[in-house]
Amino acid sequence: MVDRPNKPSALASTPGLPPQPQVNISHANSRVSAVLPTGESIEVLLFGATVTSWKDRAGNEKLWVSDAAKLDGSKAVRGGIPLVFPVFGTAPDHAQTSKLPQHGFARNSKWEFLGKSSSESTPSTSQSDASVKLDFGLSSATLDEKTKELWPYTFSAIYTVTLTPDGLRTGIVINNDGDKPFDCQFLCHTYLRINDITKVEITGLENSKYIDKVDGAKTKSQSGAVTITGETDRVYTSEPTIVVTEGGSTVFKIERDNLENVVVWNPWTEKAASMGDFEPKDGFKNMICVEAGSVAGWTTLEAGDAYEGAQTISY
Known part of the structure; x- marks a missing residue:
């Protein structure tokens, strides 16, 4: 082998990017899942664009x-987090x-996965800075014919689910793409997992x-923290920040953006027993619905108008 005195020097090694969020589509293209490099994960069912799983880095649901x-x-x-639109109840x-059926058609419609985006990472970026955003779309053009007959308005909606190491953000933009105004309501029907409902305060x-709603839709005033001692179904109008504690420790913090209402729901014993798809029947002990939305009145979207709202849940 001839030794070349002027041979090129070896290239300097290029530092690689840190691990990136991973997104997968599975179950015959019916579910989208994402995992951050730090271990947090989510799963979204395209039917209803329903978030069915959200785990922290230790794998806790x-x-x-x-x-x-x-x-x-x-x-x-x-x-999980079913979506309520365009009517609550x-x-x-x-x-x-x-x-329309109860809670409208968004939770019963097939949404389209529009794609993902992740936080820009550089070689100096920490894994803890990584996040992933998943976008889902629904429009009047993709609704089934029966639903179009029941609600003959032209709209498009983009629902965004963003997973970070610190929490989960869900937000929606609803556009009136037609020439007729329509009224709507929107809500994230969030089922939070807790260990013991008797130790929970909101x-x-x-x-x-x-x-x-359990007492004839009477208007009342809350005194002190909310505790759950029986069937509870209430629509609050409140400040943007809600904190859920269990045994005195904060387990969830919910920040709302342009969602003025909070629904607090727990079926308790008899209601849970009457619902065929509620299992186990004592599962009400391990859940509390704290639902951010705009449902006390109606949002009217004129032709060309858009509505936007979001919640961020951290722990």
Whole structure:
């Protein structure tokens, strides 16, 4: 072998990028999952764009999902974070939405996965800075014919789920793409997993007005922290920050952006027993719904208008 006196020097090694968030589509293209380099993960069912799992880096599940929940697209998921749009509950006296099923059609519709984006990482960026954003879309064009007949308005919605090492953010943008105004309501029906409902307190709702749906929809005022001692179904209007504690320790902090209402729900014994997809029947001891939304009244979107709202849950 001839020794070349002027041979080129070896290239300097290029430092590699740190590990990146991983996103996968599985179950016959019906679920999207994401895992951060630090170990946090989420899973989203395209049916309803429902977040069905959110785990911290140690693998602890943060959301409650019924053991009898249907994940095959046959009905809305009992648990996780179902989406309520364009009506909360039923509204028989509201002409535009009176024919719609309970909680509207968003949680019962097939959403499209629009793609992912992740935080920009450089060789100097820590793994703890990594995050991933998943976008999902639904529009009037993709609804089934029956739903279009029940709600004949032209819209598009982009729902964004962002996972960070510190928490989970879910947000929506709803556009009126037609020439007719429509009214709507929106809510993230979030089922939070806890260990013992009798040790849970919810703060941030003190002195707030609420509608008590268990007591004839009477308007009441909250005094002190919210505790759960029986069936609870309340619609609060409150300040943006809500804190859930268990045994005196903070387990969740919920920040709301342009979502003025909070629904607090727990079915307790009899209600849980009456729901076929609620299992185990004593599962109410391990969950509390703290639901950020705009549902006490109606948001009217004129032609070309858009509505935007979001929540961020940390622990």
